[in-house]
Amino acid sequence: MAKREVDIVVLSDIHLGTYGCHATELLQYLKSIKPKAVVLNGDIIDVWQFSKRYWPATHMMVVKHLIGLIAKDVPVYYIPGNHDEMLRRFKGFRLGSLKITNKLSLKIDNARVWIFHGDVFDVVMQHSRWLAKLGAIGYDSLILINRMVNWVSLKMGRGKISLSKKVKNSVKGAVKFINSFEDTVCDIAAENSYDYVICGHIHHPEIKGVDTKHGHVTYMNSGDWIENLTALEYRDTKWSIYNYNEDPVAKTIDINKKKAGKETAKDMMASLMLEMNMKPDIAKGMVQQDDDDIDDMGGVNEAIEAA
Helix, strand or coil: CEEEHHHHEEEECCCCCCCCCCCHHHHHHHHHHHEEEEECCCCCEECCCCCCCCCCHHHHHHHHHHHHHHHCCCCCEEECCCCCCCHHCCCCEEEECCECCCEEEEEEEEEEEECCCCCHHHHHHEEEEEEHHHHHHHHHHHHHHHHHHHHHHHHCCCCCCCCCHHHHHHHHHHHHHHHHHHHHHHHHHHHCCCEEEEEEECCEEEEEEEEEECEEEEEECCCCCCCEEEEEEEEEEEEEEEHHCCCHHHHCCCCHHHHHCCCHHHHHHHHHHHCCCCCCCCHHHCCCCCCCCCCCCCCCCCEEEEE
């Protein structure tokens, strides 16, 4: 099967290591595309709820696939979010085509694009971290219950439902928070002369134009792989929201879980190192940088330039 070519893919809020993560569906999507650059915009691995007792083979297969892209010199930019914030201390770290940074500032087809996770504008995250972590546990529990409800619903011949979406849509405070988040992000982006701003964090995929007191800006959110199963794609000079549920091609891709399940953690790590061609002198390929912005996309696309 010929893979669909995409210039840039933005993924966020995958939450590997949690029961709610749709790793199989994400793998099917990743195997259906050939990206020229990948932006991992936060909450890729859920460190908050990580447990050795729950790390399915498909979750490791996602990590393996991403490392495979790095091994092929596909630029991969990792922007940590609140659930994987421990990686922020490695800002500026490089390994091959991988770079960890807190935000990206790009110029694409003469348009300035600002990419960051978005938790910095979350009031709860900034002032009540314990409440945010408690909420994350409750959210994961709701997703787990939702999966059981959907299993029963499908057995009865009914469609799937999203309990968390129903809760969000019925609670005025949740809707108000999303609107406030988007308005704040857009206002700051426009003030800094950006044409586009891309976030994750709130699990709400969106592309919309916003008029602010500083000018017009296009707001985009890549959504998540817990409920929405979405990503942002830049292709043929246009941004769009990818939705797995609307992709019949990706759904046909077979994921060999049995083969992956036979590998021990030690075997998996050995194969990862082999994929990356890791050698004793691998440290030579590691570079430490102090800047936040990417100043070179490495020729991913002629239309992409440093900001």
